[in-house]
Amino acid sequence: MPTLPAQRTTLADVAAAAGVSVSTASLAFSGSGPIADRTRSRVLEAARTLGYAGPNPLGRQLRSGRSGIVGVVMGDALRRAFRDPVTIQVLDGLVTRLGPLGLGVLLVPGPHDASQPPVDPLLASAAMDVAVQMWGGTTDDPVLETLRNRGIPIVLVEGTPQPDVAAVGIDDRGGMAELTRHVVALGHTRIATVTLPFDRDRAEGAADEARLARIGWEITRRRLRGVTDAGVQPVVVWETPASLVEHGAAAGRALLSGDDRPTAVLCQSDLLASGVVLAARELGLRVPEDVSVAGFDGLDLPWLAPDVLTSVSQPLADKGAAIGDAVADLLTGGTAEDRVLPVSLRVGTTTGRPPA
Amino acid sequence: MPTLPAQRTTLADVAAAAGVSVSTASLAFSGSGPIADRTRSRVLEAARTLGYAGPNPLGRQLRSGRSGIVGVVMGDALRRAFRDPVTIQVLDGLVTRLGPLGLGVLLVPGPHDASQPPVDPLLASAAMDVAVQMWGGTTDDPVLETLRNRGIPIVLVEGTPQPDVAAVGIDDRGGMAELTRHVVALGHTRIATVTLPFDRDRAEGAADEARLARIGWEITRRRLRGVTDAGVQPVVVWETPASLVEHGAAAGRALLSGDDRPTAVLCQSDLLASGVVLAARELGLRVPEDVSVAGFDGLDLPWLAPDVLTSVSQPLADKGAAIGDAVADLLTGGTAEDRVLPVSLRVGTTTGRPPA
DNA sequence: GGCCTCGTTCGAATCGATTCGACCAGCCTG
DNA sequence: CAGGCTGGTCGAATCGATTCGAACGAGGCC
Known part of the structure; x- marks a missing residue:
């Protein structure tokens, strides 16, 4: 059971013990300004015997106006x-x-x-x-x-x-465009996307036109733009409340259950994408034979091994x-x-x- | 491109603008001490027009001796x-x-x-x-x-x-003992354990007697003790450099490759355990039919779904x-x-x- | 009407350091 | 040897607030 120290020793105490002024003692610690080696070591010595662990950051901060x-x-x-x-x-x-x-x-x-x-x-x-x-x-x-x-x-x-x-x-937008072009080049046309939250509301599900018009968060909008930049109109834009595996899995279950399912799902994060992959496996679909899945971020996801997610790596x-x-x-x-x-x-x- | 404010306004400025002393102005903000409502609102009003966002934390901290x-x-x-x-x-x-x-x-x-x-x-x-x-x-x-x-x-x-x-x-030790007893009750006798790091060295591999005698980190030692408390002498104690899926997978590959593999692997964390599960699957072993795996922590690991890791839940x-x-x-x-x-x-x- | 009290407000000290200008001694130079 | 310079030390002001005791005005009571 630790106890609060009764009374912290201050620079003034150290200065007194070393027989110098407070300003000199300060110099000994800060290193800025001229000070004789002998004086400095005398101050440091005094500090040691008094158990002084260095200038109180609070004092320093007030003076400098910086908290660090x-x-x-x-x-x-x-x-x-x-x-x-x-x-x-x-x-x-x-x-x-x-x-x-x-x-x-x-x-x-x-x-x-x-x-x-x-x-x-x-x-x-x-x-x-x-x-x-x-x-x-x-x-x-x-x-x-x-x-x-x-x-x-x-x-x-x-x-x-x-x-x-x-x-x-x-470069969210450019990266997503490149990813989309990669998928298009493979021959996909029915492409769905799973997005990050639109705003603080954090809705979940397919977004309609009205909802799409009111995307508050820039990152979501930019990554979505990247898809259209590549000339693709997603068949479904699925909004998630957070970038988590479980929300990706929910999206995957919803998107991949029907008969007219998309052949590719572009996700705005790797966590969402890995959820989609898990959902696909769960539904008995093979990735990528039955459905292609891509993410964004370029994470290492050891649990998808031996699969490696196609993704946009960001540094x-x-x-x-x-x-x-x-x-x-x-x-x-x-x-x-x-x-x-x-x-x-x-x-x-x-x-x-x-x-x- | 934001700019640093030229000169922060201080409580003294506010006091002057409100026509009161600094101490009174302080009272208006801190709420401690008696102050007339009219005075307080006058001070607050002055603060607003001056764009004063409240007392500078640095000053307050120095005075109170607390940084919060x-x-x-x-x-x-x-x-x-x-x-x-x-x-x-x-x-x-x-x-x-x-x-x-x-x-x-x-x-x-x-x-x-x-x-x-x-x-x-x-x-x-x-x-x-x-x-x-x-x-x-x-x-x-x-x-x-x-x-x-x-x-x-x-x-x-x-x-x-x-x-x-x-x-x-x-209660590391008690929890691990309970987990061990559960596995023993199922009939296991060849039991291996995969541990957290022993100390800052962070070695990886089977630990020999000498190494076991020098476990620096209490948490590792306690969880290991729990196993022996339940009367089990692990056939192998595998040390990992960190509690991560990949180190669990490495441990799993090493422990489960041989013919005389253990029938149960007790891991000191869920991340390690899920690595072992992945390694087992990779080796074509069924969990739990061929090998039982248990962890510690009680995490939700969505990517192991539909499996649920047997574990010791901690709050x-x-x-x-x-x-x-x-x-x-x-x-x-x-x-x-x-x-x-x-x-x-x-x-x-x-x-x-x-x-x- | 004078005195006491209560409710407010104010002045000044304080928290612990940094820093700027003054000061002093010793040394170099002319 | 005087004047100037320099390295080293010191005093005092300062950063921005909090807080304690004193002071002050108004109202109530005797």
């Missing part, structure tokens, strides 16, 4: 966001990039369920030098509004481009690093350029010629 | 930690619990590769009121040492109990909440009791009678 913290706002409840390997890997890339800069990542829950207060207390009042919004981010997003109001610079990942935020994304760790770069730019220069990363088609074993 | 931040140290590179659904779900439970308390989670990378500095800069100097070590945590852990030195109270999850840290864990979200409670106790009372959560056996479809 990057708030990462998940576009969804953490529970769900964390189940998405894409988000996780990007986050990992980000942390890896930020670490050497001495910046830490603070997890900020995104929009809660309706039962919760609309704006998370952390979002409203935690200290952060920059915020990263990982998903969603429409123009009228309350998260963005709060951050703007607080004067916190924003990096928006896969969101709607806006004048005062730095955007990081990938996840690089995306995290790019976000980190944008953060660094914002912090040093005050501005950051938009960043768009390239993607590449990965042809696997889940796509082939349509059944005769 | 809980550092979570992953016992591994984030890259790997994040791929583990167990860690993720616990983290989610923790964040959910901490949010309403106004506490945020700061991700602190754990022990890096050997190429990196031994102690992460964040660990050494980021502001945090309490630290949570998620994995590992032996007595001589450099992470714990650094935290102790900084005087930061510690919550240790699944680590080695130590006098000055609050421990949170589950992951509750574990996160328990960690949050320990953190809260530490912050208010200065001490926290150890917490041990119960587990329960989940009998699925992957265990059955041994082949005749």
Whole structure:
């Protein structure tokens, strides 16, 4: 059972013990400014005997006006966001990039369920030098509004481009177009697509025209555009409430049950695609002989082995690093350029010629 | 391209604009202390017109001595930690619990590769009121040492109990014993186990006596003890470098290839177990007719469907909440009791009678 | 009418560091 | 030997809020 220390020793204590002024003691730790080696070691020695573990970050932060913290706002409840390997890997890339800069990542829950207060207390009042919004981010997003109001610079990942935020994304549209052309080249004409959520409503099922006209989330719209860019009108556009295997499986069961089923299913994520593959197997359909399935993201999915999903690979760790770069730019220069990363088609074993 | 605000407006500006003193303005925001309604609304009005979004957290933190931040140290590179659904779900439970308390989670990378500095800069100097070590945590852990030195109270999850840290864990040993008894009751005698890493070395392969004598990580040791508690001497103890499907698959291939293969494989995690199941299928073995496989954690693994892994369910979200409670106790009372959560056996479809 | 009290508001100290300009001694140069 | 420079140290101001005790005005009571 640990106990809180009675009284932290401060830099002033150390200075007194070493017989120097506080400012000199500060110099001994920060390394900035001139200080004699002998003096420094005397201060360090005093610190050691007093059990002083270095300057209190709170004091330093107030003075410098910097907290060294990057708030990462998940576009969804953490529970769900964390189940998405894409988000996780990007986050990992980000942390890896930020670490050497001495910046830490603070997890900020995104929009809660309706039962919760609309704006998370952390979002409203935690200290952060920059915020990263990982998903969603429409123009009228309350998260963005709060951050703007607080004067916190924003990096928006896969969101709607806006004048005062730095955007990081990938070539969704081009990648999806390339994937679609690959499937078309194989001879498919009856093509369905399974999409990411349209907006916060997170509906599930085939989308009608009206629904299609109101896609709030940029990422979903762009990947859908990629399909039409390649000249394909999907026979069905199936919306899912989240990028998870089970929602893909549900979509697969619905799309592949009928007699006039599509010969190819293009999914906006690999998790959705693997759900479709599982559903197909469950229905006794062979992939790709009876139906071709493709995803997006380029994940390694060990449980589909020996199959390899045909997919659009995006550089996840690089995306995290790019976000980190944008953060660094914002912090040093005050501005950051938009960043768009390239993607590449990965042809696997889940796509082939349509059944005769 | 966002720009850093030229000059943040401070509480003093707001006070001046409202024609009150700084202390009164502070009262208007904090709500503590008496203040006339008219005065408060005047201050709030002034704040609004000045675009003041509330007290600067840095100032407040310095004064209060609290940062409102809980550092979570992953016992591994984030890259790997994040791929583990167990860690993720616990983290989610923790964040959910901490949010309403106004506490945020700061991700602190754990022990890096050997190429990196031994102690992460964040660990050494980021502001945090309490630290949570998620994995590992032996007595001589450099992470714990650094935290102790900084005087930061510690919550240790699944680590080695130590006098000055609050421990949170589950009944590993009892759960594994129960699982083992279940398999024994089915008639199995040739039982192998696939374990979590023994220590930072992360070796892979069958462990000999010498290796078995030096298991550094408590969680691995406890789950192994559970097996022997049930009176079983495993025919092989296979160590893995991480709890991932691919390492389980490698273990499965190695264990199930020979003629004198075990009839049951007990794994210390569900991810490892599902790797073993995949390897078995790959080798043409039926589960559970030819070989029984069991895991630990009680995860939902949609891609094993329609199979359900026999496993030991642990309450992951509750574990996160328990960690949050320990953190809260530490912050208010200065001490926290150890917490041990119960587990329960989940009998699925992957265990059955041994082949005749 | 004077005094006490209650409800508000204000001033000043404080949290723990960083940093800028002043200052001082010693050394180099003219 | 005087003046100038430089490396090293120190004082004091500052970052932005919170908080405690003092002060103050108004209303109630004796």
